[in-house]
Amino acid sequence: xxxxxxxxxxxLWARLMALGEDGALPGNGVNRQALSSQExxxxxxxxxxxxxxxxxxxxxxxxxFFLTLEGALPHLAPVLAGSHIDSxxxxxxxxxxxxxxxxxxxxxxxxxxxxxxxxxxxxVAWMNEEGSxxxxxxxxxxxxxxxxxxxxxxATRDADGMTVGEALRTVHDAFPxxxxxxxxxxxxxxxEPHIEQxxxxxxxxxxxxxxxxxxxxxxxxxxxxGHEAHAGTEPMERRRDALQAFARIAVRMQxxxxxDDVVKFTIGRVEVEPNAPSVVPAKVxxxxxxxxxxxxxLDRFSARLEHIVADEAAPCRHQIRRxxxxxxxxxDAGLQLAIRTSAARHGYPALDLLSAAGHDARQMxxxxxxxxxFIPCRGGISHHPDEWAEPEHVAAGATVLLDLLLELSGxxxxxxxx
Amino acid sequence: xxxxxxxxxxxLWARLMALGEDGALPGNGVNRQALSSQExxxxxxxxxxxxxxxxxxxxxxxxxFFLTLEGALPHLAPVLAGSHIDSxxxxxxxxxxxxxxxxxxxxxxxxxxxxxxxxxxxxVAWMNEEGSxxxxxxxxxxxxxxxxxxxxxxATRDADGMTVGEALRTVHDAFPxxxxxxxxxxxxxxxEPHIEQxxxxxxxxxxxxxxxxxxxxxxxxxxxxGHEAHAGTEPMERRRDALQAFARIAVRMQxxxxxDDVVKFTIGRVEVEPNAPSVVPAKVxxxxxxxxxxxxxLDRFSARLEHIVADEAAPCRHQIRRxxxxxxxxxDAGLQLAIRTSAARHGYPALDLLSAAGHDARQMxxxxxxxxxFIPCRGGISHHPDEWAEPEHVAAGATVLLDLLLELSGxxxxxxxx
Numbered sequence: 001x002x003x004x005x006x007x008x009x010x011x012l013w014a015r016l017m018a019l020g021e022d023g024a025l026p027g028n029g030v031n032r033q034a035l036s037s038q039e040x041x042x043x044x045x046x047x048x049x050x051x052x053x054x055x056x057x058x059x060x061x062x063x064x065f066f067l068t069l070e071g072a073l074p075h076l077a078p079v080l081a082g083s084h085i086d087s088x089x090x091x092x093x094x095x096x097x098x099x100x101x102x103x104x105x106x107x108x109x110x111x112x113x114x115x116x117x118x119x120x121x122x123x124v125a126w127m128n129e130e131g132s133x134x135x136x137x138x139x140x141x142x143x144x145x146x147x148x149x150x151x152x153x154x155a156t157r158d159a160d161g162m163t164v165g166e167a168l169r170t171v172h173d174a175f176p177x178x179x180x181x182x183x184x185x186x187x188x189x190x191x192e193p194h195i196e197q198x199x200x201x202x203x204x205x206x207x208x209x210x211x212x213x214x215x216x217x218x219x220x221x222x223x224x225x226g227h228e229a230h231a232g233t234e235p236m237e238r239r240r241d242a243l244q245a246f247a248r249i250a251v252r253m254q255x256x257x258x259x260d261d262v263v264k265f266t267i268g269r270v271e272v273e274p275n276a277p278s279v280v281p282a283k284v285x286x287x288x289x290x291x292x293x294x295x296x297x298l299d300r301f302s303a304r305l306e307h308i309v310a311d312e313a314a315p316c317r318h319q320i321r322r323x324x325x326x327x328x329x330x331x332d333a334g335l336q337l338a339i340r341t342s343a344a345r346h347g348y349p350a351l352d353l354l355s356a357a358g359h360d361a362r363q364m365x366x367x368x369x370x371x372x373x374f375i376p377c378r379g380g381i382s383h384h385p386d387e388w389a390e391p392e393h394v395a396a397g398a399t400v401l402l403d404l405l406l407e408l409s410g411x412x413x414x415x416x417x418x
Numbered sequence: 419x420x421x422x423x424x425x426x427x428x429x430l431w432a433r434l435m436a437l438g439e440d441g442a443l444p445g446n447g448v449n450r451q452a453l454s455s456q457e458x459x460x461x462x463x464x465x466x467x468x469x470x471x472x473x474x475x476x477x478x479x480x481x482x483f484f485l486t487l488e489g490a491l492p493h494l495a496p497v498l499a500g501s502h503i504d505s506x507x508x509x510x511x512x513x514x515x516x517x518x519x520x521x522x523x524x525x526x527x528x529x530x531x532x533x534x535x536x537x538x539x540x541x542v543a544w545m546n547e548e549g550s551x552x553x554x555x556x557x558x559x560x561x562x563x564x565x566x567x568x569x570x571x572x573a574t575r576d577a578d579g580m581t582v583g584e585a586l587r588t589v590h591d592a593f594p595x596x597x598x599x600x601x602x603x604x605x606x607x608x609x610e611p612h613i614e615q616x617x618x619x620x621x622x623x624x625x626x627x628x629x630x631x632x633x634x635x636x637x638x639x640x641x642x643x644g645h646e647a648h649a650g651t652e653p654m655e656r657r658r659d660a661l662q663a664f665a666r667i668a669v670r671m672q673x674x675x676x677x678d679d680v681v682k683f684t685i686g687r688v689e690v691e692p693n694a695p696s697v698v699p700a701k702v703x704x705x706x707x708x709x710x711x712x713x714x715x716l717d718r719f720s721a722r723l724e725h726i727v728a729d730e731a732a733p734c735r736h737q738i739r740r741x742x743x744x745x746x747x748x749x750d751a752g753l754q755l756a757i758r759t760s761a762a763r764h765g766y767p768a769l770d771l772l773s774a775a776g777h778d779a780r781q782m783x784x785x786x787x788x789x790x791x792f793i794p795c796r797g798g799i800s801h802h803p804d805e806w807a808e809p810e811h812v813a814a815g816a817t818v819l820l821d822l823l824l825e826l827s828g829x830x831x832x833x834x835x836x
Contacts (some may be wrong), residue, residue, distance in 0.1 A: 268695045
C-alpha cells in the first residue's frame, strides 16, 4: 500500500535558495524579470526538477510554464497550482517563487509516494506577473483567462523597445522540444500559495492566511506635455514646465487619499524628458497604482485622481491611459474552508484576510473555483531584496497545499496512511 | 597694400549648417554632447577649415580645442575668441557653434586679407560647456581658469559610468598629432559671441547685445532616501515614499519663487529608483538650477531651497550637494564700449543687457578683460531643436567680432583700407 505523501521541507527550502541564484543581485535579492535570460535559467531548473519525478513539461502561446503529474483519469480537467517565477527589478526570493516551488514540492511528494491521483495535477509558473519589464503585469494569467488578446499583449514593448512576442520567442527557442498546450485549457480548480506581502499574519501570530479575496486595483499612465526651454533664460511666467505640473498633481493626489485607512496609492514610475539639468522639462510620463478593497470607493478615488490631472495639468497638456481596471473579487468559500480545516489539523494558527496585492488567482477565479494560501513575510517587506519568509512557514504553506491537492485530485488526505 | 578684412556671411552660414550635421537629430536640432563621437566629427571639421588658411590646431589637458593665427610678435599674449561646440541632448544649431564659427570666420578673413596681426589670435571651442553628459558644465573654461582641479573633473562620470578622463582620451587619441598647449596659457583678452537664448533683443528690435554681465547661478544635486515597498500592501501611514517627498519639495520650492520677476528656478533632471510601477520609490535624485542677477537675492533664495529640502524630506533622509556656486559678474567696460561703437558704425541697433544664461566668458573674466556679443535668437527659444538665428544677425555678430579682433590684435579697423 502506498505511504501517505508528505512534503520535504529541506528540499523545498533548498530549491527556493537555488532558484534565487538565477538573477541574483549583489548582496541579496533577485532581478529576474519576465522573459529575461535569468528567467530562462529558472525555467531550466524547474524543467530539470520536474524530470526527476517524471513530470511532463509544457508551455502555451502566452509563455506560461507547466509541469504535469498525469492522473489516472486524463479526461478529467486537472487541478492547477502554482504562481510565478518572475520578479521585480529589485525583488526578493519568495514573491512568486514560493508558490510555484510549493506546488512542485507537493506534486513531487505525491509522485514519490507511489500514488496516482485521479485528476492530473499541473504546476504552473505564469508569464510576467510583476509587470515591471512589460506593463501591465498578470499577462500570462490574463491571456489564459481570455481577458486580453494575444496580439495586443505580444506587441507590448519594454524600455529597450523589445516586444513581449520577441522576448517570448527567445524563451521558446531555448526549449524547442516543449509541448505547447492550448491557451486556456479547462481546469478543475486553482490554488495559489504566496507570501502575504504585508504583516497581518506576523502581527497576529498566524502561520496560514485564508485569503477571502483580492482588493480592487486600477492603474494609469499619465503623460504631461509642456515645452522644453533654457533653464537660465526662460521667464518663470512663460514656462510650461511638465515636471512642476507633475509635482502639483502628485501632491494633490496624495492629499486626496488622506482619511482612508486602507487605500493604497503609489506613483512608482516617472520618466522626465529630456531630463537634463539645465533644461525646463518638456514631458513627464508617470504611472499611478491605486488599490482599495471596496469597489465603490475605488471608483470614487479613481475619478478623483482623473479630475486632479485635468485640473492641475495646465499650462501643460495631459493624457490619461487606463491600464488595469480590476475590481475586488472573492475566492471560493469551499476552498477557503478546506484551507482552514487543513491548517487546524496541523496546528497552524490561521487568519482570514483580504489580499492587498494583486495575484494571478484573480484571473483564475473567473475560470474555476480558486483560492490562495498565504504565509507570513517578515516585517511585511516585499518587492525588496530584504523580503524573507521563515523556513517553517514555507513548509507549513506547502503542507496545506498538499492536503488540498490530495483532496481535489481524488486522493483523500487520509489515503495512503497505513 | 593688404585690403581691409571682411567676413564672408555665406561661408559662415554654410559652416554653421555643416557643423549641424555632426550629431544631427531626425527632423532638426543636434545631439552633440561633450567628448562624444559626434563632437570628434565636429573637431575634424574645425581642424580641416583651419588648415585651409594655415591656422595652427592645438588642444590642452582639459580637452579644449584651439586654432591659432600666428601674430608678428609671438611673445605677446594672444587674443582669445570663441565659445563651445558641444550641445544639449536635444539642442539647436547655434548655441555655442555660432561663437566658435564666428571667431573662425573673423580670423579666416584676417588671414585671407594678407595682413598679419601683432598679437596672435586664438579661436577656442571649450570642452563641455553644457554639462548635460558630465555635470556640471563649463568644465574646459573652469580648468583653463584654474577654478577646478584636473583630477576632480577627470573623475566625473556620465550616466553610463564613463569618466571625463576616459572620454577625453578617445578624443585626444583621434588627433594624435595635435600640439598640447599648457593649461591656462596667458591671454590678453577674451571675446565670446553667442545667441541671446532669450528674446530681449528680438522684442526691442536690436541686432547686437552688449552684455554687461552674467547672472549668478547655483546648482544642487539633492538625494531623498526612503524605503522600497510593495505598492499594494504597504499601508500609507508607514510609507517612506521618496517620490512623494520629492513632489512636496518641488511644489514648495516653486511657490517660494513667487513674486520675483527675474529669478529662474528649474528642476530639470530627476532619477527615481527602482522606478517600477508597483513599487513605492526608495530613492529620488534630482538637480536644481537657480539663477538671479542679484547676488544677495540669489543667496537668499538658495538658503530658502536648502531649508525646504530639510523641512519636507521627512520621513525620508536627505542629502544636498552644491555643484555650482557662481556669483553674477560684470564684463570689461572698455570692451563693452568697443562693441557698442562697432555696432553703431555698421548701423546695427544695439542693446545693453545682462546674460541670463551662464557662459564660459564668466570664467575668462577672472583671467583677462572679457566681453560677450549677443545676437537675437527667434522667440528666445534655446536648448531645443527649434533654436534659430537669422543669417543677417549671424553675419552682424561676426562683423562686430572682427572689428574687435582687428583692434585688440594690433590691426586697427581702418588698416588695410585703400
